[in-house]
Amino acid sequence: MIAEFPGLEWWSGEALPAVHRLARETLPFAWANYSFMVNALLECILLAPLCAAMGVQIVNFRLAFFSDAISHSAFTGVALGLLLHEAATRWGGTFDPRITLIGFALVVAFAIAMVRRGTELSTDTVVGVFFSTVVALGLAIVTASGSRAAGFQRYLYGDILTLDAVDLAITAFLAVLVVVSMCVGFTRWTLIGLNAELAHSRGVRVRLYDYLFTLLLALVVTVTIRTAGILLVTGMLLVPAATARNIARTAGGMFRWAVVIGVAGAMTGTLLSFSPRFEGISSGAMIVLLASVLFALSLVLRRLRR
Amino acid sequence: MKADARAGGGFALRIQNLSVTLGGVTILSHVNFQPAMGKINAVVGPNGAGKTTLLRAILGLVPFTGTIERGRGADGRPQRIGYVPQRLEFDRAMPLSVLDFLAAGLQSWPLWLRCLSKVRRVADTALGRVGANGWESRRMGALSGGELQRVLLAMALASEPDILLLDEPVSGVDIAGESLFCDLLGSLQREGHYTMLLVNHDLSIVTQHADYVVCLNQTVYCEGTPVETLTAENLRRLYRHDVGLFGHSHMHEGHAHDHHVHHHKESESK
Numbered sequence A: 001m002i003a004e005f006p007g008l009e010w011w012s013g014e015a016l017p018a019v020h021r022l023a024r025e026t027l028p029f030a031w032a033n034y035s036f037m038v039n040a041l042l043e044c045i046l047l048a049p050l051c052a053a054m055g056v057q058i059v060n061f062r063l064a065f066f067s068d069a070i071s072h073s074a075f076t077g078v079a080l081g082l083l084l085h086e087a088a089t090r091w092g093g094t095f096d097p098r099i100t101l102i103g104f105a106l107v108v109a110f111a112i113a114m115v116r117r118g119t120e121l122s123t124d125t126v127v128g129v130f131f132s133t134v135v136a137l138g139l140a141i142v143t144a145s146g147s148r149a150a151g152f153q154r155y156l157y158g159d160i161l162t163l164d165a166v167d168l169a170i171t172a173f174l175a176v177l178v179v180v181s182m183c184v185g186f187t188r189w190t191l192i193g194l195n196a197e198l199a200h201s202r203g204v205r206v207r208l209y210d211y212l213f214t215l216l217l218a219l220v221v222t223v224t225i226r227t228a229g230i231l232l233v234t235g236m237l238l239v240p241a242a243t244a245r246n247i248a249r250t251a252g253g254m255f256r257w258a259v260v261i262g263v264a265g266a267m268t269g270t271l272l273s274f275s276p277r278f279e280g281i282s283s284g285a286m287i288v289l290l291a292s293v294l295f296a297l298s299l300v301l302r303r304l305r306r
Numbered sequence B: 001m002k003a004d005a006r007a008g009g010g011f012a013l014r015i016q017n018l019s020v021t022l023g024g025v026t027i028l029s030h031v032n033f034q035p036a037m038g039k040i041n042a043v044v045g046p047n048g049a050g051k052t053t054l055l056r057a058i059l060g061l062v063p064f065t066g067t068i069e070r071g072r073g074a075d076g077r078p079q080r081i082g083y084v085p086q087r088l089e090f091d092r093a094m095p096l097s098v099l100d101f102l103a104a105g106l107q108s109w110p111l112w113l114r115c116l117s118k119v120r121r122v123a124d125t126a127l128g129r130v131g132a133n134g135w136e137s138r139r140m141g142a143l144s145g146g147e148l149q150r151v152l153l154a155m156a157l158a159s160e161p162d163i164l165l166l167d168e169p170v171s172g173v174d175i176a177g178e179s180l181f182c183d184l185l186g187s188l189q190r191e192g193h194y195t196m197l198l199v200n201h202d203l204s205i206v207t208q209h210a211d212y213v214v215c216l217n218q219t220v221y222c223e224g225t226p227v228e229t230l231t232a233e234n235l236r237r238l239y240r241h242d243v244g245l246f247g248h249s250h251m252h253e254g255h256a257h258d259h260h261v262h263h264h265k266e267s268e269s270k
Helices: A008-026 A035-060 A064-090 A097-118 A123-143 A146-157 A165-194 A196-201 A206-228 A230-247 A251-274 A283-305 B002-007 B051-059 B098-106 B117-129 B145-158 B175-191 B203-209 B232-239 B259-269
Strands: B013-022 B025-033 B040-044 B065-070 B081-084 B163-167 B195-199 B212-217 B219-224
Touching (some): A035 A064, A035 A165, A035 A206, A064 A123, A064 A230, A097 A123, A097 A146, A097 A206, A196 A206, A206 A230, A230 A283, A251 B098, B013 B051, B025 B219, B040 B203, B081 B145, B098 B117, B117 B145, B145 B163, B145 B175, B175 B195
Parallel strands (some): B040 B212
Antiparallel strands (some): B212 B219
C-alpha cells in the first residue's frame, strides 16, 4: 500500500542506492561501506532537527506528557497493525503496521485535543486517561498471541539501523512539512503558548494553529518511534530542547541550539552504537544518553553564568 | 489621522444589547454602552460581574448575542484594538527576550531566523513610550510584575491601536509599579488618541484616573463621570455590601450600619 506511492519506486530503486554508492566511494570511513549506516545517518540529519524544533514548543509550553501519550498510542496502533497483518497474511496479502501506527496516533492526538477543549478536567487527567487506555488496549491485543510480541519489540525499543527506503521517504516528506510549518507557525505558536487571548487579539487563528501543532506532533512522534522506540520518543523530542533552553537567551537562540544539539547527539549516538566498543547497545538509548550528558553540561554552564 | 477620526463625531465602540451565556450561566445580559472616545473608561463591578467576559466578547473570544460595533477611522478602516491581558502567566525560565516577545506579536516571519529590522524599530519606539528604553535584550522571566505590565502595554501600543483594552493592569503590581503604570495611562490619556477600556477592581485608581465609569454587574447599573457615578448609593447597589476597598471616607457615610446584612446577601449571590 505504502509502496505504491508515486516516486517511491524511483527513490528506493535508484536515488537511495546512488546515495549509498556515493557514500562508499567518497567517504573515508568504515561505516560508509554499509548502506544501513548511511540510511541511519540520513535519518539523523532529517529527523533530529524536526524533533528538536517540536521539542522547543513542547518544553516551553509543558506538553511533554501530551507527546508521551501520543507515543504510547503506538502500543495500540502497532498491535492493530500486527492484527491486520495476520489477517492479511491469511488472505495471502500483507499489511504494513506503519499505517495503523500513524493513523491511530492521529486519532488519539485529536481526541485528546478535542476533549481538552470540551471539558473542565485538567489536561494532565485527560492525557492520563487516554495514555492508560491506549497502552492497555495495545497490550491486550499483543499478549493475546505470543507470535505478535516479537514483531512488537522493534517498536518498543526502535532501531535506527534497520530503516528501509520507505522509512526514509516518510521522514523526508515529514521534514518538508515541518520546515514549512515552522516557517509559518513558529512565531504564532510562541505567542499562543504565552497567552491565547493575546494571540487572538493579534489576529492569530488560535484554534487552527492548535490543531496544526497537534497534527505535526502526532506525525513526528510516530515517525520517531521507528528510530528511538516508544519508550524514548519523548527523550528525542525533549532533551535537546531542554539543553538548548539552558544555553540560549532568546527564542531564536533556543531553536537554533536545539537543532544543532539534536543533530549532533543523534549522529554521534548512531556512530557510537555502530562502533565495536558499544556493540549491541540500542541506538535510541545511545542517542538519548548522549543528549542527557549534554543536558547535564548545560546545567553546569547555566550555574556558572549566574 | 486619529484626531480626524475623533472630530468626525463617530464612536470607537458601540455595544448594544450584549448578552453572554456560558455553560447555561448568564454572565452578561443586555449590556448597552458606548465608551467615551479618546478617554479612559473604567469598568467596575464585583468579582464575577462579567468584566473580563465583556473584554473577551469585544475581542471575539466568547460567543454573544447583540452587537459590538467598532467605529471607523477617517480612512474608513475599522478601529484597531490593542489588548493588555491580566497578568501574563508563562514559564519564567523560558529563554525569551523582551524583543522576542514584542516581535512575536508584530511579525509572522519565524523568530528562529531573525527579528525583522522594521519590527525592531517599532518595538524600540513602543518600549520608549512606556519608559522602557533599551529593554530589548532583557529576559521576560526576569521582569518584575510592573515591568511586565509595561512591556504588555508596549506590545498593545506597537500595533497602533485606537482602542486599548486593559484587564486589571495593575493587579499584583507593587505600589511603585502601580503609580508608574498609572502615570503612563495618564500620559496616553492626555494624548487623546486612545479610547481606553480599563477593567479594575481598585476604585481608588478609577476615581483618580478615569474620565468615564461604567458600573457592571451582569448588566450596566449606572454610568457617567466618576463623581456622579461612584456615589455611595450606586456602589451599594452594585456591590450589595460595604465597599471596603474604597479609600474616600465620605463614601462610607450612611451605610456602615447595614454592613453585615448585605454581607450575607453577597455570599448568597456568589
